[in-house]
Amino acid sequence: MKVIGITGGVGSGKSEVLNYIGRHYEAAVVQADEAAHLLMQPGGACYPAVMKLLGPGFTDQSGDLDRERIASVIFHDDVIRTQINQIVHPAVKQYVLESIERERQAGTPLFLIEAALLIEDHYDEICDELWYIYADEPVRRKRLVQDRLYASQKIDEIMKSQLSEVEFSSHCDFEINNSGDLADTIKQIDSRLHTYETL
Numbered sequence: 001m002k003v004i005g006i007t008g009g010v011g012s013g014k015s016e017v018l019n020y021i022g023r024h025y026e027a028a029v030v031q032a033d034e035a036a037h038l039l040m041q042p043g044g045a046c047y048p049a050v051m052k053l054l055g056p057g058f059t060d061q062s063g064d065l066d067r068e069r070i071a072s073v074i075f076h077d078d079v080i081r082t083q084i085n086q087i088v089h090p091a092v093k094q095y096v097l098e099s100i101e102r103e104r105q106a107g108t109p110l111f112l113i114e115a116a117l118l119i120e121d122h123y124d125e126i127c128d129e130l131w132y133i134y135a136d137e138p139v140r141r142k143r144l145v146q147d148r149l150y151a152s153q154k155i156d157e158i159m160k161s162q163l164s165e166v167e168f169s170s171h172c173d174f175e176i177n178n179s180g181d182l183a184d185t186i187k188q189i190d191s192r193l194h195t196y197e198t199l
């Protein structure tokens, strides 16, 4: 089984790439953001430690963590972000490793992990290849404002908390330029995947 890590900054198009491959190839896909959300919910392995760190002001009436409020702290405060990362990231990695093992046993030919933080969290150690999904910064900003209604200050803060374009590029084995339309991105994905003999 080939294990590919899909990384890039906020709004670069990682999920679009993952969704395309998940729909058109025999592949298992895991999104670290989704795994983190799951593990931070009540009943999840990280919930007690995150609750203890943040306190009760960060939950809604049903006890779920309030993502808007957490985002307003996490992307603002390096100390809190580091503490949350230390709680959540090892658990996410464990979740990913277990998923990889399950799919390996099932004979799945391709496994993809998507996260903005693959490089910082040393996923190169478990991936055969890292792909950097790139899009020009103004294009990313426009998509995030239009599609996700992100405020420009929120985009600034998230971008500041992530690696620079040069850092992403220098740590990855392959780069996809997703600044144009999806058809162009799909061509780049297909031509790379068609070089893998096992697919």
Ligand SMILES: CC(C)(COP(=O)(O)OP(=O)(O)OC[C@H]1O[C@@H](n2cnc3c(N)ncnc32)[C@H](O)[C@@H]1O)[C@@H](O)C(=O)NCCC(=O)NCCS
Residues within 6 Å of the ligand: 009, 010, 011, 032, 033, 036, 037, 040, 066, 067, 068, 070, 071, 074, 081, 084, 085, 088, 089, 092, 115, 116, 117, 158, 161, 162
């Ligand atoms: C802050 C939270 C509540 C915001 O949730 P929300 O659904 O609004 O946004 P989403 O999860 O899609 O994240 C928005 C963007 O920020 C990035 N991001 C999320 N957490 C972090 C972080 N700790 N450091 C840098 N970038 C991050 C995401 O990759 C994405 O690009 C959520 O991202 C979170 O709980 N983050 C902490 C856990 C974590 O580190 N997750 C990342 C995957 S391991």
Ligand SMILES: Nc1ncnc2c1ncn2[C@@H]1O[C@H](COP(=O)(O)OP(=O)(O)OP(=O)(O)O)[C@@H](O)[C@H]1O
Residues within 6 Å of the ligand: 008, 009, 010, 011, 012, 013, 014, 015, 016, 017, 033, 116, 143, 144, 147, 148, 178, 179, 180, 181, 182, 185
């Ligand atoms: N080539 C494209 N053309 C038009 N819109 C696109 C393209 N690629 C991505 N988008 C849109 O831009 C937004 C961000 O893309 P996506 O969610 O895939 O980014 P991401 O890198 O996964 O973001 P995050 O870091 O938050 O997880 C989405 O609304 C998506 O539909």
